[in-house]
Amino acid sequence: MAAPSPGFSERQRRLLEAGVRVVARAGLRGLTHRAVDQEAGLAQGTCSAYMRTRLALLTRLTEYVVHRLAADIDALTADLEAHGVDPDHALRATSAVLRGWLRDPDLLVARMELSLESTRQPELAVPVRAHGERLVHVVEHAVARAHPAWTAQETSLRASTLVAALDGVLLRSLREPPEGRAAGLEAAVGLLLEQLVAARP
Missing domain, CATH: 1.10.10 (Arc Repressor Mutant, subunit A)
Incomplete structure (x- = not known):
């Protein structure tokens, strides 16, 4: 982390x-x-x-949680760029980051709780939105390199959809026994990458 x-x-x-x-x-x-x-x-x-105040506590906690995750996202970005268009490596690298987050379930649960709260507290929305945009940017860049002919709109839509789906995968993984999380996570990430980043028929 x-x-x-x-x-x-x-x-x-x-x-x-x-x-x-x-x-x-x-x-x-x-x-x-x-x-x-x-x-x-x-x-x-x-x-x-x-x-x-409680709002000050919530805001600072949100900033802290987002920061704790940010370096992992930056490292993933650099890793994917270094390996070019390599779907197998993208799967391994993305799964490794998500497995790392699952090893710190308290941090992951806090992020999800604060993300929901940000829909009611505008002050929390700024760091939460920045975190989401950082993730989407990583995926957009990878998709654009794999499919340069796609429009920016299509690339952005697929990237944001994948990020939203990965959030759901993480939430499901948290509900599973710890010993089964890694295998289920990798299978789900592989399926998502295959379906959402695949070339159009």
Whole structure:
């Protein structure tokens, strides 16, 4: 996983990691300053000293979660570019990133919870949207290289559809026993890449 941003102090990182665990265990309803302090093993009032309101806590937590995932996406982009048009490698590389995310299920659950909350809280929508756009850009680039004759509109549609479908695959994988997640994930990713990135008949 990506290292925390220099924009997060050591104390903030400790609080936000605790926030991730609280959200994964109790949902956003359970995310309070008191719960974060308790989970982090810090004195009551510490979290509110850094993030005074609930909205500030939600916003900073969203930024932190998105940042934790961003370096993986950047690394995947560079990897796919280095290997050119290679569907087999794209499958392996994409599956490896998703398997890595599944090994940190608390972070993945927190991202999904915060993504839903961003539909109600405009302040959260900016980092969530940026995260989604980053993923779509990776797929758009790969599809455009494989099918340069496709229009930008078709490439974008296929890329955004694939990213949305992968979110569903991750959610399903979280509900499966840990020992069966890797095989199911790779099969689903392979099917999606085959169907959504395949040439038109």
